[in-house]
Amino acid sequence: MSGVKLTGVRKTYPNGAEAIRGVDMDIQSGEMIVFVGPSGCGKSTLLRMVAGLEGISDGEISIGDRVINKVSPSERDVAMVFQNYALYPHMTVRGNMSYGLKNRKMPKAEIDARVEEAAKMLKIDAYLDRQPNQLSGGQRQRVAMGRAIVREPQVFLFDEPLSNLDAKLRVQMRIEIKKLQRRMNVTSIYVTHDQTEAMTLADRLAVINEGRVEQMGAPMELYTNPRTLFVASFIGAPQINLIPVQFDGTHLVNGGLSLAGFADLPRDTDLVLGVRPDTLSVDAGGQFSVRVDLVEQHGGENLIYGGVTAAKDAEGEELEICLKADKEMLPSIDDSLTLGFDPATAFVFRKDTGERLK
Amino acid sequence: MKRVQFEHSPLPYLFIAPQIIIIVIFFLWPAGQAIYQSFLLEDAFGLSSKFVWFRNYKDTIFSDAWLQAAGFTIVFSTIVTVLSLGLALLLAVKANEVLQGARTYKTLLMWAYAIAPPVAGLMGNLMFNPLVGDMYKFMNAIGFDFDHKLDPWDASFVVILISVWKQVSVNFIFFLSGLQGIPNSVIEAATMDCKSSFRRFWTITFPLLAPTTFFLMVINITYAFFDTFGIIDTTTQGAPGGATNTLVFKVYQDGFRGADIGGSSAQSVVLMLMVLALTVIQFRFIEKKVHY
Ligand SMILES: Nc1ncnc2c1ncn2[C@@H]1O[C@H](COP(=O)(O)OP(=O)(O)OP(=O)(O)O)[C@@H](O)[C@H]1O
Ligand SMILES: [Mg+2]
Numbered sequence: 001m002s003g004v005k006l007t008g009v010r011k012t013y014p015n016g017a018e019a020i021r022g023v024d025m026d027i028q029s030g031e032m033i034v035f036v037g038p039s040g041c042g043k044s045t046l047l048r049m050v051a052g053l054e055g056i057s058d059g060e061i062s063i064g065d066r067v068i069n070k071v072s073p074s075e076r077d078v079a080m081v082f083q084n085y086a087l088y089p090h091m092t093v094r095g096n097m098s099y100g101l102k103n104r105k106m107p108k109a110e111i112d113a114r115v116e117e118a119a120k121m122l123k124i125d126a127y128l129d130r131q132p133n134q135l136s137g138g139q140r141q142r143v144a145m146g147r148a149i150v151r152e153p154q155v156f157l158f159d160e161p162l163s164n165l166d167a168k169l170r171v172q173m174r175i176e177i178k179k180l181q182r183r184m185n186v187t188s189i190y191v192t193h194d195q196t197e198a199m200t201l202a203d204r205l206a207v208i209n210e211g212r213v214e215q216m217g218a219p220m221e222l223y224t225n226p227r228t229l230f231v232a233s234f235i236g237a238p239q240i241n242l243i244p245v246q247f248d249g250t251h252l253v254n255g256g257l258s259l260a261g262f263a264d265l266p267r268d269t270d271l272v273l274g275v276r277p278d279t280l281s282v283d284a285g286g287q288f289s290v291r292v293d294l295v296e297q298h299g300g301e302n303l304i305y306g307g308v309t310a311a312k313d314a315e316g317e318e319l320e321i322c323l324k325a326d327k328e329m330l331p332s333i334d335d336s337l338t339l340g341f342d343p344a345t346a347f348v349f350r351k352d353t354g355e356r357l358k
Numbered sequence: 359m360k361r362v363q364f365e366h367s368p369l370p371y372l373f374i375a376p377q378i379i380i381i382v383i384f385f386l387w388p389a390g391q392a393i394y395q396s397f398l399l400e401d402a403f404g405l406s407s408k409f410v411w412f413r414n415y416k417d418t419i420f421s422d423a424w425l426q427a428a429g430f431t432i433v434f435s436t437i438v439t440v441l442s443l444g445l446a447l448l449l450a451v452k453a454n455e456v457l458q459g460a461r462t463y464k465t466l467l468m469w470a471y472a473i474a475p476p477v478a479g480l481m482g483n484l485m486f487n488p489l490v491g492d493m494y495k496f497m498n499a500i501g502f503d504f505d506h507k508l509d510p511w512d513a514s515f516v517v518i519l520i521s522v523w524k525q526v527s528v529n530f531i532f533f534l535s536g537l538q539g540i541p542n543s544v545i546e547a548a549t550m551d552c553k554s555s556f557r558r559f560w561t562i563t564f565p566l567l568a569p570t571t572f573f574l575m576v577i578n579i580t581y582a583f584f585d586t587f588g589i590i591d592t593t594t595q596g597a598p599g600g601a602t603n604t605l606v607f608k609v610y611q612d613g614f615r616g617a618d619i620g621g622s623s624a625q626s627v628v629l630m631l632m633v634l635a636l637t638v639i640q641f642r643f644i645e646k647k648v649h650y
Contacts, residue, residue, distance in 0.1 A: 053546050074553040086543035090565045099561070100551035147547075 002064030002154050003029045003187060004050065009059035011045055011211075019045040021211035022059070030185045032178075036198040036234065037208035043191045044159055046208070050189060051080050051157050063154055074103070079148035080157040083164065085140045087132040087147075093119075094128045097147050114150045121180070122146050138169045145177070149184070156181070156188040162197065174200060195237045199223075207231050229354035232274050232347055238303055241280070241321040243273040244314045244351065252348070254319070256310030259287050261343030265358065270351035277303070277324040279345045286340025290321065292331045302329055306337065389630070396623035407620075414624035418612075424625065427603040434518060434604060435582035442522045443574060446529030447567075451559070453530075454537040475524060475585050479592030482520035486593070506594065510601030513594045517602050520593065521586045529574050536570035537563070576640055583633065605629050 004027040011020035019042045027033050035043040048054040050061055052073030061068055068076050079100075087096050094115055101111045119125040122142040132140055141161065148156055161177075162170045178201055181188050192198055198205055199219045206216040207230070215227045219235075226232035232240050245252040247265040252258070252273055265271065280288075290306035302325050307318040323339060331337060348358040396414050400407040418424050485493040486506060497504035506512040540563065548562045564571075587606050590596065596603040596611060603611070609629065613622030 051550065053549065072553055073550045078550070080547070080550055082543045082547060084541070084543055086541065086547040088544060088548070088562060090568075099548075103552040103554075103557065147551075 003027050003031070004155055004189070005060075005062045006046075006050075007060045007062075009046070009049065009061060010057045011042070011049060011054060012057045019211055020049070020057075023211075023213050025206065025213065025216065027187060027189070029187055032181050032188045032190065032201060032203045034190045034192060034198045034202035034205050035208055036192060036195075036205060037214075038234070039193065041208045042211040043193075043208055047080075047157050047159055047189055047191050050076075050155070051078055052076050053080075074100075076155075077153050078155040078157055079151040079153040080159065081144050081148050081161040083160040085132075085144040085164075087140060087143055089132055092129050092131055093124060093135070093143050093146075096132065096143055097150050100147065100151050111150075114152070115146075118146045118149045121149070137165055138173070141165060141173060145180075149180075154187065156186050158188065158190040160192055161190075163192075163194070170194075170197075177201065195235070199235070205235070207234055209234075226274075226347065227356055229272055229274070229349040229351075229356070232349070232356075236276060238277050238322050238324070240347075241275045241277060243275070243308075243311065243319060243321070245271050245273050245348075247271060254311040257288070257308060259343070262348065262358070265348060266350075271357070272349045272351050274347035274349060275321070275341050276345070277322045280321070280323045280339050280341050282323075282325065282329065282337055283340030284338055286338045288321070288339040288341075290323075290337045290339055292333055292335045292337060293320070294333070295330060297327065297330075300327060301325065302327055304329070304331065304337070309336075392623045392626050392630075394623075395619055396627050398620050398623075400619055410620070414620040415628070418621045418624050419628060423600055423603070424605075424608065426600055427605050427608040430514070430602065431583065431604045431606075434514070434521075434586075434602075435579055437518055438521045438525065438582040438586070439575065439578040441518070442525040442529055442578060443571070445522065446526045446574075447533050447571075449526070450530050450533035450537055451563070453534055457534070473524060473527075475588035476592050478520055478524040479589035482516065482523075482589065483593045486516050508598055510598055513598055513602045517586070517590055517594055520589050521582065524589065525578060525581055529578065532570055532574055533567065536567045540566050572640075572645060575644070576637070579636065579640075580633075583629075605632075 004025075006023050006025040006027075009020055009023045010018075012018050023046060025033075035046060037043050045054060049056050052068070052071065056069050063076060063078070088099065091099065097115045097118065098111045101114065115128070116125065119128055122145055124139060124142045124146060127135060127139060127143075132143065135143065141164075144161070158177075162173050165173060174197055177190075181201075190197075190201055192201075202219050204217060205219050205222055207214045207222065209230050215222060215231045217225075222231055222235045226235065229242075233242060243254060243257075245254045245257075245259070246269070247253075247262065247267050249267060250263075251260050252262050252265075252271070259273070289309050291309055292304060292306045294305040296303040296305070304323045304325055305320060306323070307320055311319045313319040321339075323337075346358075347356055349356050397409055397411060398407040399410040399413065485491045488494055488505070488507070494504065502512075504512050506516045544562065544566070545558075548558050552558045552561070583604070584606055586604060587610065590602060590604060590607050591610075594602040596607055600608075605625065606629065609622050609625045612618045612625065616622070
């Protein structure tokens with residue numbers, strides 16, 4: 001197995017769109033990396049550059065010790081699973097899985113052995129002689145996985161492979177992909193914009209924003225120690241509560257809201273306070289008072305949404321925050337709650353640069 | 359078993375009536391006439407006729423002129439179909455590599471479809487005119503002793519060239535839209551699975567184009583058999599010595615120029631049967647190989 005190394009990688013499309021603006025990344029052998037980021041941030045572009053489906057405008061990509069900038073996609077020793085599966089509609093499942101091996105002049109006996117083994121592993125051995133249009137979405141997904149597995153590549157590439165599946169199947173396949181990747185120990189890059197997929201699959205997570213890697217690290221590290229406002233707001237579901245504030249020397253202030261427990265912050269600068277919903281709690285001595293708008297019961301826990309009295313958000317509208325509470329906690333609409341939090345667990349960002357100050 | 363009976367309203371028949379009437383007047387009626395007349399022998403002045411069973415068939419079909427026309431039609435149709443499909447496919451594949459969504463351009467290309475065969479023929483005729491034709495001069499300039507009025511090969515070359523030229527554009531449009539209908543990701547998956555673009559074309563692209571190719575083949579054979587009439591009529595008119603006579607053109611010549619209604623009817627009935635057989639063969643044997 002080998003790792004993947006990206007050095008100063010850039011991509012400018014012929015129409016002038018700058019999709020990737022300088023990415024450096026060192027992916028270890030056997031590691032599973034997930035690219036997350038909002039739509040249009042360049043996740044797919046970066047993945048497709050590794051695959052060889054997009055040219056590299058600048059910089060260098062290598063797999064193992066081999067620079068692959070000029071190597072054709074079929075010779076890079078990578079296999080890709082596409083979002084819409086991209087199966088060959090005129091071939092059977094077996095044909096789909098063996099096509100890449102045949103073109104590599106592998107002996108027929110070995111092709112058959114690999115196809116059988118992968119098909120068993122993915123539980124599609126009963127459908128080997130069917131055509132893709134005779135399969136369900138989930139089965140097609142497995143065939144697409146199978147087509148990648150039989151190649152036994154150095155690197156697996158996944159571009160939102162689960163987004164066409166229904167919620168239940170998605171969870172199931174997510175677990176299978178993780179197990180498979182563990183077992184085969186193949187270096188993998190996985191693109192998604194699904195929070196949960198990103199958090200659960202990744203050994204390391206790369207949060208991409210406008211063609212740059214905003215932060216890269218273990219999922220929990222990004223959750224507990226985000227370097228920027230963007231990362232903090234992107235990682236974590238439900239989303240972190242963001243409250244525009246200013247520092248007056250002792251307190252963080254927004255309108256009538258005044259929060260103690262902060263020090264060493266710049267004055268007269270627009271700041272953003274980030275408080276995770278699970279670090280808030282109902283506390284009679286707390287600093288927020290909130291009027292309840294909505295209670296969502298998720299079974300094991302309840303999410304309580306409410307407007308902060310005496311504070312406004314950046315647009316001057318009511319400031320909505322979310323609290324994760326026990327399932328017993330069931331306030332009525334328009335109830336008033338007092339919430340507290342430990343300032344040590346909260347983040348403070350500069351509003352203009354997004355840089356984290358605390 | 360009890361049959362389910364539905365109450366019919368006459369309205370649907372009313373709706374399809376215009377189409378039915380057109381088919382009857384312009385297709386069934388003349389076809390019936392042709393079959394009927396193919397059994398009649400008229401005197402030279404068209405004043406009387408008598409029933410002669412299959413004599414017209416025997417006389418025309420075993421004549422050298424008919425066999426020559428049949429031979430030419432088969433060779434001509436094969437060459438025109440293969441060339442115009444092959445060329446169009448080649449052009450479409452090349453165009454598809456560079457064309458990404460240039461819709462206006464594609465729409466403009468479709469205009470070639472609007473050129474009627476006689477117009478194409480007239481243009482070709484002008485280009486091969488011994489006095490002013492650029493193509494005529496060009497062919498002679500590069501060393502051919504070119505004269506399509508005298509040489510059967512040259513005459514065949516002219517009608518084939520014009521027929522292919524007229525049809526390539528139509529085929530091109532269909533192939534191009536067929537190619538654009540193949541999902542990008544399938545082609546990309548193939549790129550990762552197979553290095554040789556030649557092999558990729560024959561194992562992925564071509565099979566996925568098969569429905570288009572089959573459709574175009576049927577269209578092109580019909581075109582080469584029938585629609586090229588206009589081209590031949592405006593260029594060689596079967597000359598020299600019937601060397602460029604297709605079966606359809608011969609039907610026309612014998613019937614309208616030669617006034618041999620019986621013989622020409624017999625020929626058209628035979629032609630009808632040939633086309634019928636060809637269509638059955640196409641759908642029976644080739645369509646099976648097409649994956650939709
Ligand atoms: N072929 C192309 N030509 C020009 N610009 C492109 C092309 N493909 C993508 N882009 C642009 O590059 C940027 C990144 O696109 P990319 O497909 O990588 O986004 P993404 O992160 O995968 O988004 P999504 O989550 O919606 O799939 C976008 O702004 C997009 O408009
Ligand atoms: Mg994408």
